[in-house]
Amino acid sequence: MVQPIRTAVFPVAGLGTRFLPATKAIPKEMLTVVDRPVIQMAVDEAREAGIEKFVFVTGRNKAAIEDHFDRQFELEATLRQRGKTAELGLLEQDLPAAGQAMFTRQQEPLGLGHAVWCARHLVGNEPFALLLPDMVMHAKPGCLKQMIDVYQTHGGGNVVAVEEVPWDQVSRYGVVGAKDWKDNAFRIDGMVEKPKTAEDAPSNLIISGRYILQPAIFSEIARQEPGAGGEIQITDAMIRLMREQPFYGVQYRGTTYDCGDKIGYLSANVALGLAREDLAPGFRAALKRILAEHDPL
Numbered sequence: 625m626v627q628p629i630r631t632a633v634f635p636v637a638g639l640g641t642r643f644l645p646a647t648k649a650i651p652k653e654m655l656t657v658v659d660r661p662v663i664q665m666a667v668d669e670a671r672e673a674g675i676e677k678f679v680f681v682t683g684r685n686k687a688a689i690e691d692h693f694d695r696q697f698e699l700e701a702t703l704r705q706r707g708k709t710a711e712l713g714l715l716e717q718d719l720p721a722a723g724q725a726m727f728t729r730q731q732e733p734l735g736l737g738h739a740v741w742c743a744r745h746l747v748g749n750e751p752f753a754l755l756l757p758d759m760v761m762h763a764k765p766g767c768l769k770q771m772i773d774v775y776q777t778h779g780g781g782n783v784v785a786v787e788e789v790p791w792d793q794v795s796r797y798g799v800v801g802a803k804d805w806k807d808n809a810f811r812i813d814g815m816v817e818k819p820k821t822a823e824d825a826p827s828n829l830i831i832s833g834r835y836i837l838q839p840a841i842f843s844e845i846a847r848q849e850p851g852a853g854g855e856i857q858i859t860d861a862m863i864r865l866m867r868e869q870p871f872y873g874v875q876y877r878g879t880t881y882d883c884g885d886k887i888g889y890l891s892a893n894v895a896l897g898l899a900r901e902d903l904a905p906g907f908r909a910a911l912k913r914i915l916a917e918h919d920p921l
């Protein structure tokens with residue numbers, strides 16, 4: 625039987641320098657798309673995919689994330705007093721069950737690979753999902769659910785979500801080579817972290833922020849020297865693990881918004897605002913007005 629994916633790791637220890645000064649005192653993962661913090665959206669996606677154990681790798685200045693997944697007694701009491709049952713229901717529905725959320729710290733932001741390694745004792749010896757919360761994946765079913773379906777169909781292994789980008793952008797990302805396509809999934813036959821030129825890239829399919837990884841990844845990370853940008857990269861560890869274990873790619877059905885980047889963040893707010901039935905009519909009219917003012921053509 626394929627080992628089920630029960631644990632998800634959320635690395636949230638990065639400095640968020642691209643969003644200063646917003647991220648000076650607030651973790652960037654608490655920035656909201658409309659009214660939901662991006663970390664909550666990633667947790668929702670994991671929960672929909674059947675995840676029961678939520679591991680957060682936090683750092684200094686990230687206490688708001690722990691508070692977000694805890695009860696807020698004063699707020700709840702006041703809402704109850706005022707009969708605000710809808711708002712109370714909303715808070716209740718987002719709360720993980722007791723003991724499901726766990727937190728560890730990455731003491732220094734030494735890179736994504738290092739952040740994942742910090743979760744090794746909490747994950748234990750089983751496959752796990754890794755979700756980068758600033759990548760907001762708007763999809764139905766959710767991206768991780770689509771990936772778990774592929775994981776089960778292939779009888780296990782490692783799975784990453786990918787998406788196509790224009791060729792002149794491949795050098796910013798981890799890129800995979802693809803063979804044996806079946807529907808929207810394929811076997812990965814090569815992986816390059818930040819290729820110098822488009823010629824060095826095996827395709828224009830980039831790794832986009834969701835992974836299912838076998839626990840052997842931890843020992844690969846531990847053997848690693850700092851890579852691109854002086855950080856311990858997860859892709860370098862995956863490249864080594866790929867020599868021993870199969871990796872699959874899923875071109876998931878949905879849209880990615882990189883909310884660690886300002887244009888991506890603004891786009892997510894517009895797209896998800898328009899997707900909200902309660903907001904769409906008013907928001908559409910407001911957008912039209914704004915566009916007409918700023919772009920009279």
Ligand code: UTP
Nearest residue numbers: 635636637638639640641642733734735736739
């Ligand atoms: P990013 O590189 O997008 O995050 O990492 P960052 O470093 O916070 O952003 P900038 O470039 O300074 O603006 C993707 C995810 O990995 C986490 C981040 O918190 C983010 O969720 N991360 C990154 C860590 O947990 N630890 C690290 O050392 C690096």
